[in-house]
Amino acid sequence: MSDTPVLELRALTAGYDRRAPAVRNASLTVASGEAVGLLGPSGCGKSTLARVAALLHRPDSGALLLDGEPVRHWRHRAPRAQRTAVGVVFQQPRLSADPRLRLSDLIAEPLRATGRSQEIPERLAELTAGVGLTPDLLGRRPHEVSDGQLQRACLARALVLRPRLLICDEMTAMLDASTTAALVAAVEDYRATTGAGLLAVGHDRTLLDRWCDRTVHWDDVTAGVLSAPGAV
Amino acid sequence: MTCDAPAAGRTGEGGRWRSYGTGRRSTRTVRVRVSAALLAVTVLAVLLVPPLVQLDQQAVDLAAKLQPPSWSHPFGTDQLGRDLLLRCVYGLRVSLLVGLVAALVATVIGTAVGAAAGALGGWADRCVMRVVDTLSSVPHLLLGIFVVALFRPGVVPVAVSVAATHWLSTARIVRAEVLSLRSRPYIDAAVSGGASRWRVTVRHLLPAVLPQAALAAVLMVPHAMWHESALSFLGLGLPAHMASLGNLIQDARGSLLAGQWWPTLFPGLFIIVPTLALAGLAGAWRERINPRRRSELML
Numbered sequence: 001m002s003d004t005p006v007l008e009l010r011a012l013t014a015g016y017d018r019r020a021p022a023v024r025n026a027s028l029t030v031a032s033g034e035a036v037g038l039l040g041p042s043g044c045g046k047s048t049l050a051r052v053a054a055l056l057h058r059p060d061s062g063a064l065l066l067d068g069e070p071v072r073h074w075r076h077r078a079p080r081a082q083r084t085a086v087g088v089v090f091q092q093p094r095l096s097a098d099p100r101l102r103l104s105d106l107i108a109e110p111l112r113a114t115g116r117s118q119e120i121p122e123r124l125a126e127l128t129a130g131v132g133l134t135p136d137l138l139g140r141r142p143h144e145v146s147d148g149q150l151q152r153a154c155l156a157r158a159l160v161l162r163p164r165l166l167i168c169d170e171m172t173a174m175l176d177a178s179t180t181a182a183l184v185a186a187v188e189d190y191r192a193t194t195g196a197g198l199l200a201v202g203h204d205r206t207l208l209d210r211w212c213d214r215t216v217h218w219d220d221v222t223a224g225v226l227s228a229p230g231a232v
Numbered sequence: 233m234t235c236d237a238p239a240a241g242r243t244g245e246g247g248r249w250r251s252y253g254t255g256r257r258s259t260r261t262v263r264v265r266v267s268a269a270l271l272a273v274t275v276l277a278v279l280l281v282p283p284l285v286q287l288d289q290q291a292v293d294l295a296a297k298l299q300p301p302s303w304s305h306p307f308g309t310d311q312l313g314r315d316l317l318l319r320c321v322y323g324l325r326v327s328l329l330v331g332l333v334a335a336l337v338a339t340v341i342g343t344a345v346g347a348a349a350g351a352l353g354g355w356a357d358r359c360v361m362r363v364v365d366t367l368s369s370v371p372h373l374l375l376g377i378f379v380v381a382l383f384r385p386g387v388v389p390v391a392v393s394v395a396a397t398h399w400l401s402t403a404r405i406v407r408a409e410v411l412s413l414r415s416r417p418y419i420d421a422a423v424s425g426g427a428s429r430w431r432v433t434v435r436h437l438l439p440a441v442l443p444q445a446a447l448a449a450v451l452m453v454p455h456a457m458w459h460e461s462a463l464s465f466l467g468l469g470l471p472a473h474m475a476s477l478g479n480l481i482q483d484a485r486g487s488l489l490a491g492q493w494w495p496t497l498f499p500g501l502f503i504i505v506p507t508l509a510l511a512g513l514a515g516a517w518r519e520r521i522n523p524r525r526r527s528e529l530m531l
Contacts, residue, residue, distance in 0.1 A: 056420045076429045084426040096417035098436050109435075110425030154421070161425065 004068040005029045006165045006197035007053060007086075012062030014052045015045070021060060022048040026221050028199075030165065035191065035198040037208030040218025046201045047091070049221075050169040053199060054088040067164065084114060087163035091170035093150035097142040103149075104138035107156045114161065127156040131186045148179035155183055159190055165197045166190070173202065184211055260516065267512035274506045278325045281318075289318040289475055298492050308494035310480075311487055316495060320502045322475040327503070330391050330476075331457035337395035338456070339449035342402025347441065349403070350410025351433040361407065364400050372397040376459060377468055385471045390463055394456045402448045409441040450514040454507030461503055477503050 007030040015021030022045035030036045040046045051057040052064065058074040065071065066082055073079070090096040097106055107127060108120045128138060131152040142150055151171065158166060166187060172180040184207075191198060202208050208215045293313035301308045307316035349360040367375070379393035413419065414437070422432050457477075463469030464478025472479060477499045484495030 051420065054420075054424050056423060075423055076432075080426045083424060086424065088421065088424045090417045090421065092417065096421050098418045098422075100439050109422065109427070113422070113425055113427035113431050113435075157421065157425065 004032065005065070006032045006034075006067055007199065008063075008065040008068075009049075009053065010063040010065075012049070012052060012059050012064065014048055014057060014059035014062075016048075018060055023052070023059075024222055026062070028216065028221050030197045030199050032164075032197055033191070033195040034214075035200065035212040037212035037215035038199060038201045038218065038221065039205055039208055039215050040201075040203065040221075042203055044218050046218060047169050050088070050167050050199070050201050053165075054086045054167050055083050056088070080114065084110065084161045085164050087158035087161065087166045089151070089155050089158045089166070089168045089171045091173050093147055093154050093174070094142065096154055097150055099142050102139055102141055103133070103145065103153045106142070106153050107138075107160055110157060110161050123160055127159060130159075130189060131156045132182050148175050151175060151179070151183065152186075155186060162194060163196060164194075165199065168198070168200045168202075170202050171200070172207070173204075180207070260519075263512055264516045267509040267516075270505055270509040271513065274324060274502075274509070275328070277321050278328055281321045282325065285318070287315070287318055289314065289322045290473075291315075298487055298495075300492075301494055307498040308492075310483060310495050316480075316498055319475040319480060320477070320499055323477040323480050323499060324502050324506065326387065326470065326474060326476045327457045327460050327478075328453075328506070330387060330394065330460040331453045333391045334394035334398065334456040334459075335449050335452040337391065338398040338452055339402050339445055341395065342399035342448070343406050343438070343441070343445045345399065346403035346406025346408075347410055347433055347438055350407040350414065351429060351437055353411075353414070357407070360403075364403055367397075368400050372400075373459070373462065376463060377466070380463055380468045385469065387470065390460055390469045391456075393463070394459045398452055398456065398459075402445060402452075405444055405448055406441050409444055410437050413437055413440055447514060447518050450517070451511065454510045457503065457507055 007028070009026055009028045012023060012026045013021045014023045024045075026045075026049055028036070028038070028049075038046060038049070048057065052059050055066075055071060055074050055078045063070055066085060069082070071078065071082065098109075101109065104124060108117075108124060111117060111120050111123060124138070128135065133149065133152050133156065137145055137149055137153075145153075151174070155171070168187065172183055175183070187198065188211075190196065198212070200208060200212055205215065291314060293309070295313065296305075296309050297311050297313040299305055299309045299313075305315050305317065307320060310316055310319070345360060345364070349357045375397045376393040379396055380389050383389035383392075410433075419432060419436060422436055427435070460469060460476065461478035461481070464476045465482045466478075467482065469478055470476045472483075480499035481496055484492075484499070488496045
């Protein structure tokens with residue numbers, strides 16, 4: 001593990017209206033291989049921060065560094081290597097899965113999009129076992145599976161390109177305890193084998209405390225107090 | 233026994249509701265069936281009559297000119313003694329062809345423009361939509377006449393002129409759909425998974441708007457047929473010798489004042505019946521796939 005943090009946010013301000021940004025002056029660091037929990041009440045701007053960190057939303061000001069590299073472009077303009085270095089799992093699996101794709105295509109889509117179709121059979125077998133999906137579910141479409149099963153597929157999709165940082169935005173908020181445990185275990189397995197960093201966003205302190213190496217509170221992130229690991 | 237009464241009341245009410253529901257459903261079913269049957273008959277006639285019936289629609293018989301409907305000429309004859317039933321079938325053939333081609337071309341252009349504007353967003357979207365607004369502000373029959381006037385009369389210029397003036401509404405519909413889809417988390421997930429703009433559009437956005445675009449295409453067929461008839465009626469569309477519904481009505485104008493109603497009525501019915509049948513079917517499909525969007529499509 002190197003000393004360069006996998007993700008570093010410096011005085012980040014972002015939102016959908018410049019006069020009222022959802023995130024003000026946020027600073028946060030995720031060291032390589034570290035699991036950081038970001039705790040905050042709903043509606044505080046956590047998801048916006050997660051989208052910025054996943055290069056999906058351009059911040060109004062501040063800096064974002066991935067593996068020490070400053071990020072200059074967002075969404076499609078970001079270099080593909082940088083975009084795919086971050087995997088994201090969203091809160092609502094129904095909205096984050098294309099309703100027309102079968103689960104196998106859903107999981108394999110990032111491989112196809114990056115021109116690595118030859119890896120599909122191998123990665124698909126590996127990941128479905130890892131996240132606990134049975135092969136018969138892979139032929140189904142999103143409306144034919146439960147929320148928990150769909151979220152497992154979404155996690156597999158986020159992991160399929162082997163990201164160095166995984167962002168889980170309220171990944172388990174809609175799920176029951178056993179599915180939550182299975183998903184967290186799958187994430188931890190992946191991190192143990194690859195040494196990837198994790199930013200888990202949520203409002204459940206118990207879960208984040210048990211899951212992550214350290215948990216930071218939203219108020220501290222935006223106050224600029226806790227930017228370095230080990231400051232708790 | 234006492235608890236039976238309210239239960240009976242409920243079932244009675246339930247029954248009334250159910251029968252009311254089926255009543256409404258059956259009206260719609262009847263409409264769909266009648267439309268489908270009429271459309272099937274006209275399409276079959278248009279496809280089968282020319283190859284099977286060995287009669288010349290252009291055969292002139294001046295001895296039998298302007299005869300009222302009879303057994304030998306069910307729709308009567310025109311001022312050159314040509315059989316109107318045969319000419320109506322040939323005319324509908326041309327009109328349907330123009331309608332289908334124009335609707336298809338217009339939908340392809342509209343979908344491409346709308347998807348590009350919606351998927352690119354920003355200044356590209358603003359520029360494209362201002363062009364669409366500008367073109368929409370010109371009456372489209374006028375624009376169509378302008379396009380037709382640039383070419384020799386024929387099927388292709390008419391189809392081009394109708395297509396070139398009718399992609400605007402499809403472009404608007406497709407753009408609106410794409411804009412609403414673009415902010416969905418599954419598009420974010422695709423971007424995060426390394427998908428290019430092109431891949432996001434082709435793999436995720438276009439398949440989602442395709443039902444809307446196909447519906448717009450079907451609804452545009454009758455509209456395109458009316459336009460073909462209008463252009464031909466004005467003498468700007470198809471060449472005068474070609475049997476098209478617009479040409480037939482144009483030819484019949486003089487004899488209508490002399491009391492000969494059949495050369496106008498039957499081609500008119502041939503325009504109205506298939507287009508209403510098509511519009512009826514498309515309307516039923518539209519209500520099925522999207523009950524909200526009634527007024528946004530023309531017709």
